[in-house]
Amino acid sequence: MLEKSGNWFRKTAILAVCVLPLFSAPASAERIKDLASIQGVRNNQLIGYGLVVGLDNTGDQTTQTPFTTQAIGNMLSQMGLNLTQEQTQKLQLKNVAGVMVTANLPPFAKPGQPVDVTVSSMGNAKSLRGGTLLMTQLKGGDGQVYAIAQGNVLVGGAGASSGGSKVTVNHLSAGRIPAGATVERAVPTAVGQGGAIYYELNSADFGTAQRIVDAINRSVAPGTAQAIDGRRIAVRAPDDSDARVAFLGRVENLEVTPVPGLARVIVNPRTGSVVMNQKVTLEPCAVAHGNLSVVVDGGQPQFGKSADIQVKQDNGSLMNVKAGASLADVVKALNALGANPMDLLAILQAMKAAGALRADLEII
Known part of the structure; x- marks a missing residue:
């Protein structure tokens, strides 16, 4: 029996469930600044296109990224080096990458204040590690330049390749430059x-x-x-x-002390995560899904009889969870049987449609 049960767990997807305790706890007081924000005090997004140079043959393949060669030609012409269009198209530089540079301009930012920037590869560069971002204008939604970015790109990943083999740790095509941009224009707030x-x-x-x-x-x-x-x-x-x-x-x-929010269940079918708050409850119901059956008996608390939750599988496995009629007990029982995330999602949706799940079901 144990061996058969072990095979079942190996065959089914691992269900990662995060269940918050469903007991009545007094709501704690929060500061007004944590509950609300002042109208008009907000961040502003900035974006710009730039070039990262100094890469170790991990840049764009310029034959496949024409915008990189065009940007190189424009930059050189601004520095007094004029190349013909034919010469620009023949450039084969593997140490340059075209990137998008983004930043958040905080409220009340003044000219001269530094801000962090994120640099992300736009072409087919293999890595931005060791590169330097050249002076890049960062514009707002109105097309005006609000900051100028430049500096060494910090990439948290690492990688190596040899003989057709390749090893990569973390992400190499994006990085950050702490205090890499200087504010040039203030936003009236x-x-x-x-x-x-x-x-x-x-x-x-x-x-x-x-x-x-x-x-x-x-x-x-x-x-x-x-x-x-x-x-x-x-x-x-x-x-x-x-x-x-x-x-x-x-x-x-x-x-x-804020008013407690609505009862809510958040389900992520990609990761199999289930998160619920303490307001979630269940009404007596019975759900059959594939080879799983779920029965929730509300019990008779006034006579001292607690609710009985049963989850049954066709192979004869049976689990009884004697507790309050809460969704946490159902999720724990399904998890113990090895139900995969799609089974759990289908059961929760069926309970919601039948009116047995007293909560908002949100799928992310």
Whole structure:
């Protein structure tokens, strides 16, 4: 019997399940800055095309990446070295790679401030290890240049090849340059309009919005904050910039206990991961899927009888899980039987469709 069971586990896919404890725990207080952000205070994405040079014969095959040879010709012409179109097309440089350079411009960034950049190969370069990014303009969505990037690319991977064999550790076609870009243009960031600033909740919730309003009004003065809807909160702030900064620093550190969120189950069929919060519950139900059968008996708690969850497989294996009618017990029982991720996903969907799964089912 043990040998047969072992064969079953070897044949089935390994199910990686992450189950959060489903007991009623008091919600902990969080700072307002962790629950909401100030409207208008945000990052801005920057992007640019550049060249990485100094590679050890691991660059682009220029015959297959015409944009790299074109970029090399344009760069040389700006430095006073004019090549004809025919000469440019004949370039066979294996130590150069065309790359896309991306960065996040933080709020309130000023000219001269350094920011990190990410460099990613655009062509067929084998590795960017040891390369140097040449001066690259980073533009925003409006087409304006906001930063200039240049520096040595740091690649976390390593690789080697010889005699037709190749070994690669981690990723070699992307890297980072810490503080590799310098901000050249500031983005105007207006904090509030007409004497008020607006907080936007990370997740819309009327109850949490009201609790934040109450906390601000208790700490500052009645009428200081007002909920616009389930996401936005208007807060009256001082007009003086010095006083406004101190005021916002005080408000964002106020602690609020958010209203517990919806019951939710997150399933990733690619990895077989299942994550649920403490609000997930099950109603009595019976599900048959392939050679698996799941029966959830709600029990009679008022008479001291706990719920009984049974998971049965055609080969005679039977597991009884006597506990509360929770999804965690069903997932554990299915995992013990070796159910693969697709079996679990199908069973959860069937439970949701039948109204037995009291939670939102989200597939990522």
